[in-house]
Amino acid sequence: MDELEVLKDQWQRREQDFPKFSAKDIYPMLLKKSSSMVKWIFYISVAELVLWTALSFLVPESTKEVNEEMGLKTTLLIFSIVMYVVTLVFIYLFYKNYRSIQVTDTIKELMKSILKTRKTVRYFVYYQIGAAILLLIFTNLVYYTKRELLYEVFAKYNGGYAAIPAESFTTVFFTAQLVVGALMIIFLIIFYRLVYGILLRRLKRNYKELKKIEV
Amino acid sequence: MTEELEHRFVAQLEENQNIVHKICRLYTHDKESHNDLFQEITIQLWRAYPKFRGDSKFSTWMYRVALNTAITLYRKSKRRVRTQDYEGVSFKIQSEPYDDTIEEQLKLMYQAVKTLNDIDKALVFLYLEDKNYREISQTLGITEVNARVKMNRIKEKLRKILNP
Numbered sequence: 001m002d003e004l005e006v007l008k009d010q011w012q013r014r015e016q017d018f019p020k021f022s023a024k025d026i027y028p029m030l031l032k033k034s035s036s037m038v039k040w041i042f043y044i045s046v047a048e049l050v051l052w053t054a055l056s057f058l059v060p061e062s063t064k065e066v067n068e069e070m071g072l073k074t075t076l077l078i079f080s081i082v083m084y085v086v087t088l089v090f091i092y093l094f095y096k097n098y099r100s101i102q103v104t105d106t107i108k109e110l111m112k113s114i115l116k117t118r119k120t121v122r123y124f125v126y127y128q129i130g131a132a133i134l135l136l137i138f139t140n141l142v143y144y145t146k147r148e149l150l151y152e153v154f155a156k157y158n159g160g161y162a163a164i165p166a167e168s169f170t171t172v173f174f175t176a177q178l179v180v181g182a183l184m185i186i187f188l189i190i191f192y193r194l195v196y197g198i199l200l201r202r203l204k205r206n207y208k209e210l211k212k213i214e215v
Numbered sequence: 216m217t218e219e220l221e222h223r224f225v226a227q228l229e230e231n232q233n234i235v236h237k238i239c240r241l242y243t244h245d246k247e248s249h250n251d252l253f254q255e256i257t258i259q260l261w262r263a264y265p266k267f268r269g270d271s272k273f274s275t276w277m278y279r280v281a282l283n284t285a286i287t288l289y290r291k292s293k294r295r296v297r298t299q300d301y302e303g304v305s306f307k308i309q310s311e312p313y314d315d316t317i318e319e320q321l322k323l324m325y326q327a328v329k330t331l332n333d334i335d336k337a338l339v340f341l342y343l344e345d346k347n348y349r350e351i352s353q354t355l356g357i358t359e360v361n362a363r364v365k366m367n368r369i370k371e372k373l374r375k376i377l378n379p
Contacts, residue, residue: 003324016240018240026229029258030224030225030258033258034255034258036284036290037289104266214357
């Protein structure tokens with residue numbers, strides 16, 4: 001390759017025309033904030049961990065009372081204990097992976113550890129969505145088998161439901177549950193596609209490129 | 216202690232800044248992004264500096280951190296104004312007479328290199344810096360054999376770009 005050799009030769013021999021930063025220019029640079037990818041990933045990941053953990057706290061009092069009367073209290077308590085333990089495990093894993101991101105690693109290792117950190121959070125979100133869906137199915141099954149009791153309980157705590165005749169209550173209630181659940185899931189999928197699609201596109205492409213070399 | 220570390224770091228960076236500039240020029244398309252990337256690389260170097268033990272040369276260590284920043288960590292800024300005068304490589308005019316055709320050839324070659332993907336660019340850059348395949352493979356995290364094979368493919372790719 002003649003041209004590349006010529007370029008290499010000139011590259012070595014001749015100085016290129018660059019701006020020259022003096023020590024005076026460099027000192028303030030050390031104080032500036034980084035705007036790196038890892039920082040963004042860290043912020044977004046922590047936000048997700050917090051958001052999803054907070055969401056499980058945000059169960060309205062009335063729902064708790066409804067569930068108590070429906071005889072679901074113990075089951076839900078066990079369920080939330082398991083959720084907390086799993087969440088803690090995920091936070092630990094995320095922290096461990098995040099710490100392993102080193103800018104002094106090889107290019108491949110660096111990309112790998114970033115993707116791994118992201119994967120932990122992604123699995124956490126999958127797990128949260130999965131658990132939410134399971135919980136939704138489970139409670140609705142219980143509700144369905146005890147739908148007369150459900151109507152009574154609901155009419156007691158929420159005046160609006162008393163207005164609905166008992167016959168159509170079952171249909172209205174379960175349709176609403178289904179529609180809200182489906183909408184939430186669609187919203188989440190779109191959100192994740194957008195955020196991580198944009199953030200990780202270049203990284204994923206480069207990582208694929210590096211892996212291709214190894215085959 | 217920290218101050219001493221800071222002085223030593225700034226002195227070393229000042230001396231070796233051309234390595235960073237070369238990477239910035241290869242990976243950005245305008246002056247603003249060039250300086251932006253330079254800034255980010257400086258931060259990353261400074262953060263990693265306390266762990267730099269000096270068992271390798273400062274410049275060798277710099278290659279890795281700077282390339283990692285350019286390829287993986289750097290988030291392109293939104294200011295995407297492509298300035299016309301920024302056309303890549305510009306060597307300082309030599310005192311000895313030089314050939315116009317070589318100058319033209321260089322420019323074309325450099326432009327071809329800039330069209331490569333991020334990873335290929337890193338390989339070519341290290342090659343231009345006269346790094347051997349062992350160093351290239353260690354920076355990228357691939358095997359030496361694969362680095363060699365890949366470099367040959369890139370040369371082929373560049374030849375096709377230049378002689379379509």
